[in-house]
Amino acid sequence: xxxxxxxxxxxxxxxxxxxxxxxxxxxxxxxxxxxxxxxxxxxxxxxxxxxxxxxxxxxxxxxxxxxxxxxxxxxxxxxxxxxxxxxxxxxxxxxxxxxxxxxxxxxxxxxxxxxxxxxxxxxxxxxxxxxxxxxxxxxxxxxxxxxxxxxxxxxxxxxxxxxxxxxxxxxxxxxxxxxxxxxxxxxxxxxxxxxxxxxxxxxxxxxxxxxxxxxxxxxxxxxxxxxxxxxxxxxxxxxxxxxxxxxxxxxxxxxxxxxxxxxxxxxxxxxxxxxxxxxxxxxxxxxxxxxxxxxxxxxxxxxxxxxxxxxxxxxxxxxxxxxxxxxxxxxxxxxxx
Amino acid sequence: xxxxxxxxxxxxxxxxxxxxxxxxxxxxxxxxxxxxxxxxxxxxxxxxxxxxxxxxxxxxxxxxxxxxxxxxxxxxxxxxxxxxxxxxxxxxxxxxxxxxxxxxxxxxxxxxxxxxxxxxxxxxxxxxxxxxxxxxxxxxxxxxxxxxxxxxxxxxxxxxxxxxxxxxxxxxxxxxxxxxxxxxxxxxxxxxxxxxxxxxxxxxxxxxxxxxxxxxxxxxxxxxxxxxxxxxxxxxxxxxxxxxxxxxxxxxxxxxxxxxxxxxxxxxxxxxxxxxxxxxxxxxxxxxxxxxxxxxxxxxxxxxxxxxxxxxxxxxxxxxxxxxxxxxxxxxxxxxxxxxxxxxxxxxxxxxxxxxxxxxxxxxxxxxxxxxxxxxxxxxxxxxxxxxxxxxxxxxxxxxxxxxxxxxxxxxxxxxxxxxxxxxxxxx
Numbered sequence: 001x002x003x004x005x006x007x008x009x010x011x012x013x014x015x016x017x018x019x020x021x022x023x024x025x026x027x028x029x030x031x032x033x034x035x036x037x038x039x040x041x042x043x044x045x046x047x048x049x050x051x052x053x054x055x056x057x058x059x060x061x062x063x064x065x066x067x068x069x070x071x072x073x074x075x076x077x078x079x080x081x082x083x084x085x086x087x088x089x090x091x092x093x094x095x096x097x098x099x100x101x102x103x104x105x106x107x108x109x110x111x112x113x114x115x116x117x118x119x120x121x122x123x124x125x126x127x128x129x130x131x132x133x134x135x136x137x138x139x140x141x142x143x144x145x146x147x148x149x150x151x152x153x154x155x156x157x158x159x160x161x162x163x164x165x166x167x168x169x170x171x172x173x174x175x176x177x178x179x180x181x182x183x184x185x186x187x188x189x190x191x192x193x194x195x196x197x198x199x200x201x202x203x204x205x206x207x208x209x210x211x212x213x214x215x216x217x218x219x220x221x222x223x224x225x226x227x228x229x230x231x232x233x234x235x236x237x238x239x240x241x242x243x244x245x246x247x248x249x250x251x252x253x254x255x256x257x258x259x260x261x262x263x264x265x266x267x268x269x270x271x272x273x274x275x276x277x278x279x280x281x282x283x284x285x286x287x288x289x290x291x292x293x294x295x296x297x298x299x300x301x302x303x304x305x306x307x308x309x310x311x312x313x314x315x316x317x318x319x320x321x322x323x324x325x326x327x328x329x330x331x332x333x334x335x336x337x
Numbered sequence: 338x339x340x341x342x343x344x345x346x347x348x349x350x351x352x353x354x355x356x357x358x359x360x361x362x363x364x365x366x367x368x369x370x371x372x373x374x375x376x377x378x379x380x381x382x383x384x385x386x387x388x389x390x391x392x393x394x395x396x397x398x399x400x401x402x403x404x405x406x407x408x409x410x411x412x413x414x415x416x417x418x419x420x421x422x423x424x425x426x427x428x429x430x431x432x433x434x435x436x437x438x439x440x441x442x443x444x445x446x447x448x449x450x451x452x453x454x455x456x457x458x459x460x461x462x463x464x465x466x467x468x469x470x471x472x473x474x475x476x477x478x479x480x481x482x483x484x485x486x487x488x489x490x491x492x493x494x495x496x497x498x499x500x501x502x503x504x505x506x507x508x509x510x511x512x513x514x515x516x517x518x519x520x521x522x523x524x525x526x527x528x529x530x531x532x533x534x535x536x537x538x539x540x541x542x543x544x545x546x547x548x549x550x551x552x553x554x555x556x557x558x559x560x561x562x563x564x565x566x567x568x569x570x571x572x573x574x575x576x577x578x579x580x581x582x583x584x585x586x587x588x589x590x591x592x593x594x595x596x597x598x599x600x601x602x603x604x605x606x607x608x609x610x611x612x613x614x615x616x617x618x619x620x621x622x623x624x625x626x627x628x629x630x631x632x633x634x635x636x637x638x639x640x641x642x643x644x645x646x647x648x649x650x651x652x653x654x655x656x657x658x659x660x661x662x663x664x665x666x667x668x669x670x671x672x673x674x675x676x677x678x679x680x681x682x683x684x685x686x687x688x689x690x691x692x693x694x695x696x697x698x699x700x701x702x703x704x705x706x707x708x709x710x711x712x713x714x715x716x717x718x719x720x721x722x723x724x725x726x727x728x729x730x731x732x733x734x735x736x737x738x739x740x741x742x743x744x745x746x747x748x749x750x751x752x753x754x755x756x757x758x759x760x761x762x763x764x765x
Contacts, residue, residue: 008609023538101654101655102654120656122656122657122658122659123539123540123541123542123610123656123657123658124539124541124610124656124657124658125656127609127610127656128610128612128655128656128657132654144656145540145541145656145658146540146541146542147539147540147541148540182540185538185540209537210532210533210536210537210543210545211532211533211534211536211537212537213534214533214534214535214537214538215537215538
């Protein structure tokens with residue numbers, strides 16, 4: 001099987017150069033992100049303080065698709081790392097022609113950008129950009145089409161890790177629109193790399209991937225069966241478009257069949273946690289009583305998102321420095337007989 | 338001019354011929370194939386073909402020549418040069434030109450430009466409906482009379498079954514061949530990749546196999562009802578092969594072809610979002626590729642085509658789903674087909690037949706043969722030449738080939754069209 005994606009995002013030392021997807025990454029890559037993220041959170045106050053890690057670096061947030069939450073957390077993370085931040089909201093319509101998209105990138109690159117944080121409505125857009133940028137520029141995927149949203153998935157792993165410790169041995173159930181969700185694709189990949197015991201997805205077949213076996217997941221049509229004995233429940237936002245394209249009859253029917261209620265929560269382990277990458281549709285995929293309940297960790301996820309994004313950017317910049325130092329020292333060694 | 342090519346392995350499936358002999362040509366036409374010099378034949382030029390193959394000029398049922406259209410993507414002169422470099426001397430060009438070939442004026446323009454280029458035989462395919470919109474019929478009989486070899490909808494199949502049925506009835510009463518791509522637009526939706534394990538992993542919008550087979554089932558039923566002669570273009574699924582084999586067994590006058598890239602590539606090739614692998618229909622499963630290969634071997638699939646689509650770099654330098662589908666395939670049609678012979682997928686006779694008499698029989702033309710009296714369209718092929726495809730060295734104006742870096746055994750050295758040399762790699 002061809003797997004050129006990991007080659008694209010790893011440098012010669014096998015370390016992260018870009019962060020495009022979790023597919024193809026190793027256990028240690030993910031653990032490093034979780035560990036570094038943890039160092040940014042004050043153990044007592046749970047606050048994130050400012051550090052000089054990316055001082056002098058320019059980060060450009062290229063959002064070809066509108067976003068407020070992801071853009072905001074990236075921006076906060078970048079500022080806490082002391083980077084210079086430029087936000088660019090680029091309407092996709094003005095970049096329909098490839099020349100323009102690449103010209104835009106090359107122009108921004110010439111303005112001494114070190115990192116592009118990219119969000120785009122096409123699956124594979126971050127890969128495309130990573131393939132065409134200069135060697136010194138790093139690309140971080142902030143969501144591409146229905147493909148991947150790796151920083152979101154890593155913050156979810158961080159949250160699970162905080163509450164449950166080692167992800168190994170956990171049973172995780174993801175409820176809702178799996179097929180159209182880049183977040184879920186990345187979550188599934190993260191969970192399988194971290195060797196979760198079982199990854200279940202719950203929902204009607206219209207919202208399931210056509211080939212779930214390719215993702216190593218178990219599909220449940222019935223929510224009660226799917227929640228039986230799980231440690232972690234992840235709820236996914238249901239988009240309005242799904243009703244328009246006849247994938248579902250109505251929000252009401254979805255809630256009746258798959259909405260996460262107090263009663264259904266009882267099927268999971270008593271200490272199971274409830275997560276949601278947001279924004280929440282109360283009364284559509286989750287009952288308010290559960291969203292705001294004891295087992296919910298939804299708001300924590302937002303704070304951790306900043307730490308995880310700081311970790312990813314720090315690691316990528318550090319790896320580049322090490323690679324540079326490595327090639328310098330080997331060049332020096334070659335010169336001295 | 339009287340040309341003799343001696344001691345060459347002549348492969349001509351139209352005459353069940355595969356032997357070392359001599360080919361004699363006079364006044365642009367085949368004089369004879371004979372082991373000895375025919376009486377009264379004085380060659381003005383003699384070529385030694387020892388160790389080489391002589392193949393009939395190949396026929397490509399689907400190649401876009403980008404004219405009329407954007408000159409960035411090539412024109413008839415540039416693309417026919419690419420064709421003859423690949424041993425192809427007869428080309429059917431689909432009607433999705435700009436403007437669409439839905440009237441005599443466009444057909445005549447294509448023919449005029451083809452005559453000016455004079456490097457290959459161009460057979461325009463007219464549009465079934467006006468502007469390929471699938472609504473109003475074009476002047477189908479007029480297009481036929483102007484020289485369109487068949488009518489098609491290129492990659493924009495008629496969605497309304499009644500319109501299709503009417504087109505079929507009208508075509509049947511005028512003895513017009515219809516070449517149909519099968520694709521249900523609603524099932525295809527916004528899909529860009531086969532609905533399979535790779536699209537599930539990459540989150541690419543999916544095209545199910547049923548987007549093809551549902552349309553094929555409809556088209557087969559309507560073809561049977563109307564009695565029209567139908568050729569199915571670029572089938573891509575195992576189920577389609579099965580359905581067409583069944584239709585043929587029942588005696589329906591249907592034929593089909595496959596694009597050569599479908600016999601080599603699968604959904605796995607799209608794994609790193611490389612837009613060069615974005616084609617329509619999409620690259621399918623390994624099982625589909627195997628079934629298509631078997632379909633050629635068993636004769637269910639009558640022809641192999643290039644589905645040549647030269648594209649400007651700009652429309653490929655985009656994220657996968659935003660890029661335009663298509664491969665620049667004229668130069669790789671023969672090499673990729675012969676690669677399958679090397680791999681033991683089917684024999685050499687089947688390979689050459691799929692590129693010569695197979696398509697000729699579909700169209701009802703005599704080309705693709707070395708029969709005495711026909712125009713001398715042929716190529717001399719050096720089976721021992723090893724070469725690597727490089728996009729930067731492609732002759733076509735479009736360098737959008739996913740086969741960059743592929744290694745091939747054997748190369749066309751010399752191509753003749755109507756008795757004149759139109760391509761020369763290394764002089765023999």
